[in-house]
Amino acid sequence: MTPAILSALAAHWRRNPLQFLTLVLGLAFATALWSGVQAINAEARQSYDRAAASLGEGQFDLLLARDGGWINAARFVALRRAGWLVTPLVEGQITPDAGAPLRLLGIEPLTAPAGMAAAGVARTDLAGFLAGRVLLADPETARRLTPPPAVLQGRQVRAEAGLAPGTVLADIGAAQRLLGREGQVSRLLILPDQPQNQPALDQIAPDLLRQGAEAAPDPARLTGSFHLNLTAFGALSFIVGLFIVHGAVGLAMEQRRPLVRTLRALGAPLRLLVGLMLAELLAIALLAGGLGVLLGYVVAAALLPDVAATIRGLYGASVSGTLELRAVWWLSGLGMALAGTALAASGALWRIARMPPLASAGGRAWAVASARRTLGMAGAGLGLLALAAGIAAFGQGGGLWLGFTLLAALLLGGVLILPPFLALALTLAQRRRMGPVAEWFLADTRQQLPGLGLALMALMLAMAANVGVATMVSSFRLTFTGFLDQRLSAALYVNAEPAGDLRALEAFLEAEARELLPILVTEASVAGWPAQIYGVRGGPTYRQNWHFLAGGAEAWDTLVAGRAVIVNEQLARRADLAPGDALTVLPGLVLPVAAVVGDYGNPVGQVILGEDLFRATFPEAAPRRFAVQADDPDTLRRALLRDHGLPTAAITDQAEQKALALAIFERTFAVTGALNVLTLAVAGFAMLMSLLTLAALRLPQLAPVWALGLTQRHLAGLELLRAGLLAAMTALLALPLGLGLAWALLSVVNVEAFGWRLPMFLFPADYARLGLAAMVAAGLAALWPAWRLARRPPAELLKVFANER
Amino acid sequence: MNARGMMAALLGLGLLTGSTLPAAAQGFAGLGAAADGFALPDPGYRPGFPADHGAHPDFRIEWWYLTANLTGPDGADYGLQWTLFRTALAPETGPPVPGWNSPQLWFGHAAVTSADFHGAAERFARGGSGQAGVTVDPFAAWIDDWQMAGDSVDHLRLTASAPNFSYDMTMTAEGPLVLQGDAGYSVKSPDGQASHYYSQPFYRVEGTLELPEGEIPVTGSAWLDREWSSQPLSPDQSGWDWFSLSFDTGEKMMGFRLRGDGPAFTSGTWIAADGTPAPFGDGVLEAVPTAHSTVEGFSVPTRWRLRLPASGLDVEVAALNPDAWMGLSIAYWEGPVRVSGSHPGRGYLEMTGYDQDRP
Incomplete structure (x- = not known):
């Protein structure tokens, strides 16, 4: 009995190879993106763990010089x-x-x-x-340093697995x-x-500052939100993939109803039948999962160097650039494939199991959703959106996870209200009398919504994510360039440390520069947070270029007079400071906050004092770096190199530094961009598959319309129009959802993760382009089914009237 | 070479190779007798003081090894250990190399033992930085805050601290230095391995122990061993048992037993109450374990019968605290002992190589 049933079940896939391909590819894509992202995260975490374990970073308290020096x-x-x-x-x-x-x-x-x-x-x-004689490094770095370059002065580098990547140990x-x-x-x-x-300690080493292990920058914590973002992307792609699988499995089960009925009538026990179908799905899930893990490896290996470069640039943490096959991610990929298949197939299998053996095949009953279900979805969606709004309004400051709950509620709620929204829009359109074909078109579109709903939801998720991430990246870019202009406002930056005579150098710069801005800095602990205290000269450069998030231009005058301080946003948020609040900078030095300044990407707090007050408070902290405004920077640079023995590397100009910072930034979001495109591609694939399967099912609906006189070409054109219309409506709804997503990322998640808020900018041209891309994707997906409809032999349409299929 | 020499060499080597004890011993044996240009012990050499209280950087290994038997106000017994080892990666014949390039490595061990407490700690340092070292005049031997220093070796202050104990002692020598072996040239094995070796076993001690239960004022006696050598170990040596005993009669005895593939090699010195040494060679001292304790999962002999017929010695030696396990980079057993029988008294026992013996 078993072989016969198996052969009957397999016959279905032989007759519907496209369906089989949909199922396997859908599941494989979903698994690939999920396991790829997991692989990248696992590799990065392994690198942080290795750094923490091999160098003890973040495990031990530290003593640092209060003046920030050696x-x-x-x-x-x-x-x-x-x-x-x-x-x-x-x-x-x-x-x-x-x-x-290298470090x-x-x-x-x-x-x-x-x-x-x-x-x-x-x-x-x-x-x-x-x-x-011997230096140590991880194998990758050791290979890079063999034979030893001149900078190692003849020392050999020995490879040691398990050492922190990108670090040379001596x-x-x-x-x-x-x-x-x-x-x-x-x-x-x-x-x-x-x-x-x-x-x-404060008696025998008053000049040293004890920093608790928890205050030291811990790469795992710093990069946590970056990896959380990646994971969110992986999960999103997986959900999109599950829509595909759900559609394919549901359709396959539906089409097999007559087969199941026949087999049961022949005496096959239901239990065996369901068991064999489960085994069949398991085999498919394993095949697709395995394929997905392979694909995931390819995706991860392709993205990892970029991710590694991003993390190094952003956080200074090294991540190995080579991917290892780790059980944690390929097992998780396979597990997700199995769980996803089970989830997607459970409903269809359940219906098969409960079907009376002699029930007639229910046609496309699976796709006909009841009005009750649509109402239920609308209710759940609106509830989730209300929850998101509640979190946004009242839950701020509740931690990173609350932020991600907000994101999830927003996305899921938005997706759930899509089919009811489309149904409502079509019903409203139908009220306007527009002739029989238009009316039929609208009614038919509405009737197709349940079948296309999942694919449209996937498309909307992908679009909303695209809008959200594009908004975030572009807002970040604008803010960041503005911030760079602010902070890198001087022409030259001189590192004075290599200079033999610091005082002579300072005197020279004072004489030659149009404006000299000594950068005075010392490490401290302010309001219980690790912080840097800066002393600045409040000259025209700062006054013209620095913009405050809070506080007025008069802040500079009080700062220069030593009557107030400026703090960065991170410190202001942690210590809950606003202009006018008093801040204890040091025991005995309490000053009001004059202004709050944006300080993007910096993990520690900053307190800015006027130069005179700083020098009086920290007489031992000499300026080690200078920002210099000069009328002729090139001449000044040559003089510094020639007369003061500074190496070339000690002088950077503004353009150079800005380009460096921007290059790091651009790489940061290259990864997100790549994942975005992949998500959109998967959504387009889901659309194509849904349309293909519907096309076969919808012949009984189309045949009467054809019989009434609409040509096949006309019908195909209407199919294309329908796809475009649905995509446009989906895009319309995806836009506010995406903007909501962007707002949540910038104003909630970013604040929780980094302690600063990014201002949000809107980019309508980008959104229009995205909407167009979604419509093109839907149109492309509809093209093939429409073409097939146009080319279908009329005999097939006639058959609809001749038999029961 | 004697027992402590093996310890110093192994400590250095354990760090150098990161390996366990037997493997380290075999690796070390491969270095060869006159390896690497280190100075070798010279039978004709006569120790001169105070110079020889200082370090001998042209020799490979050296130590300042102090143990004390102490009594609290209630009559309870205590013991303490303070040890500074020096081991060199290369001989240093010229002026000392300053900074991180110095070939000298230093190790310190400290311990306090009572009948129901045993605390042990260790420190490591590199020569050249000032973190550890020895000066002669005034005398000071130190590693980190652990210190044995005074105007001369006759008057010393001894300190050490660890997370769970610390001590601060003053020591006064009440007898002469004792040259071990042949006027300080001490032959240690049938193969002729030797070291320069002298002791100061006559310290009177008083001070304070700080234990988890609080501060305890103590008095007692201490024994300092000084030894330096360069020679390697025998590859078959698996461990040793080393005794330094002070009898109520004022007489003292140092004796050890090296365990190997063949019969154990024993040797030592009988020291008269006035400090006159009478060295004895292999086979004279009889040392037989009579009871074992399980310490950290290892079976360690913590009760012994010692016989030295020539001196009329027939005693039982029992550990004050059988759990005196030094669970440090190199693990061994070291603690105070009580002596009963023909010559009652107190002393110290050190045993290595038992961390291979599962009961």
């Missing part, structure tokens, strides 16, 4: 001798002959904590490591020499188990 290495010994278990770290960048700069980290393996796995690795050849002595920092360390790491009877 710490004399003798402080390390003094602290150890005072009973504080600390270990020194030296960090800097080296640039091999070709390619991106060089110098550690002292003997005093490094047990939790720093890199120190354990260093001990495998301790003699070579301590002598500075003994502290070797790192100091390679960076030209003999006798200096970047920071001290405080070991977790300290001995008894220690003197207080």
Whole structure:
């Protein structure tokens, strides 16, 4: 019995290869996008974990120089001798002959904590490591540094799996020499188990600032929202894919009703039949899932270098550029494929299981939705939209997850009200009397809505996501360029550290520059948050270029007079500060906030003081960088290089710096853009498949109209028109949904994730282009079914009247 | 080479190779006797003081090893350990290399033991930075905040601290330095391996222990061993048992037993109450375990019978706290012992190589 049933079931796919292809490809695409995104996320997380585990980043408290500079290495010994278990770290960048700069980290393996796995690795050849002959790096970086470039001064790089990607590990002595920092360390790491009877740190090291492990920039936390965005995209694509699968499985089950009836009449037990159909679906899901995982690997491998570059540029965290096959994502891909198939097929299977053996085949009953169902969808959709509105109005500040709940409610609600909205619009249109063909066209369109609904929902999701992300990216671009103009307003930026005589250099710049802006900075903890305190000279450059988010232009005068401070948005949000509020900058230094300034992409707080007040408060903090306005920047640059021994790299001009920042930014959203296009493509595919399957089913409706005198060409034209009309209406609804999505991303999710809010700008031309693209996609999807209709032999249409199909 | 020498070498090597004890021993054996240009112990050399209290950077390994038996106000027994090891990656014959390039590595171990408490800690440092080192005049040996220092080795202040204990002691020498072996040249194995070795076993100690239950004023006696050498280990040596005992009569004994493939190699010195040493060679000291304890899952002999017929010694040596396990980078057992029998007294016992023995 079983082989006979199987062969009968398989016959269906042989007769409908396109349906089989739809099912497999739909599921494969869905799985591919999901597992691809998961693969990228898994690779990135693995990289962060490796960095955290191998370098102990984010696990230990740190000691930093309050003036933000380097710490004399003798402080390390003094602290150890005072009973504080600390270990020194030296960090800097080296640039091999070709390619991106690498992070060089110098550690002292003997005093490094047990939790720093890199120190354990260093001990495998301790003699070579301590002598500075051997450096360590992850295999990818080690390959890049073999043979060793000149910048390594003849040192060998040994590959060690498990080290943080993109980081070269050296003994502290070797790192100091390679960076030209003999006798200096970047920071001290405080070991977790300290001995008894220690003197207080603020007494023996008042110039050092203790930063808790939780305050250190943790790549996993910084990049969290980036990965959440990717995951949201993956889930979105998967849902779009599930629409396809649902349609294909539902149709297949429906078409097999006569077959099932026949088999049961021949004595096949229902249980066996349903079991075999389940097994069949399982096999298909595994095949499609496997294919999807393969495709996902290709997608991830293609996108990963861009993602890695983005994350490095945005957050400074290194992600390995090579993809590994990890169980976590390919299993999750297969699991999603199985779960998705089960979800999509459960309803259809349930109906088959409950069908009386002698019931007649229900025609296209599966597609005929009752008015009750439409009403239910409308109710649920409106409820979700109301929930989204509620969160938007009252739930701000409730955390990142509330923000994502808002996004989900908005998207799902918007999608659910689409079919009722379309039905309503068509009913309203029908009230206007427009002749029999138009009336039939509208009625027929409305009657098709249940069958096309899922595909249209997918199209709307894709469009709304496109509108939302396009708005976010373009708003970000505008804001960011404005911000760069603001912050990079001087002509030259001079790093004074390599200069032999800092005072001479400052005097020279004071004399030569039209306006000199010393950049004074020190690390601090303000209102319980890690922060930087800046001292600025309130000259014309800042006054002309800086725009405040809150506070007036008079802020500069009070700042220069030392009677107020300016804070960045991050600090203002965390500490709930507004102009006029008092801020304790240091114990004993309480000043009102004069203004809040936008500071995009910076994770820490910023307090800006007037230069005089800063110098009086932190006399030991000398300016290490200068912004310079000059009438002739090139001459000034040459003079600095020639007379003050500055290396070329110490002077950057504004254009250079701006181009660099923008390049990083452009890459950031290249990834999102690629995923966007993929989502739209999958939605278009869903549309095509729905139209193809409907075309076969709708012959009984079309044949009478044809018999009444409408030509096949005319009918095909109407089909195209219908697709265009539905896509246009969907686009119309997708636009407000997409704008809502963009608003939620910019004003809720971004604030929760980064602590700053992006102003939202509108880009009507972009939206029009997108709407057109959606209509073209729908039109293209409708083209083939319409063409087939036009070319169908009239005999087939006649058959409708001759038999029961 | 004696037991502590193996320890110092292994500590250095354990770090160098990251491997476990036996593998490290075999790897070390491959280095060869006169490896890498280190100075070798010289039978004709006579220690001179105070210079030889300082470091000998041309030798591979060296240590300042202090143990003390202490008594609290209620008569309870305590023990403490303070050890500074030096091991060199390369011989240093000229002036010391400053900074991170110094080939000298330093390790410190500290412990406090009572009948029901045992705390142990370790520190690591590189020479050249000032984080650890030894100066002669005034004398100071230190690693981090752990310190053994004074105007001379006769008057020292000893401190160490760890998360769960710390101590602060003053020590006064009440007897002469004791040259071990042949006037400080101490032959340690049938193969002729040797070290320069002297001790100061006559310290009177008083100070304060800070334990989890609070501060405890203590008094007692301490024993300092000084030794330096360069020679490698025998590949077949699997561990050792080392005793330093102070008897109520004022006499003292240092004795050890090296365990290997063949019969154990024993050696030591009987020290008269006035400090006169009487060294004895292999086979004279009889040391037999009479009871084992399970410590950290390992079976360790914590009760011994020692016999030295020539000196009329027949005693039982029992651990004050069988759980005196030093769970450090190199794990071993070290703790205070009580001596009963022909010569009652107190002392210290150190045992290595038992972390391979599952009961």
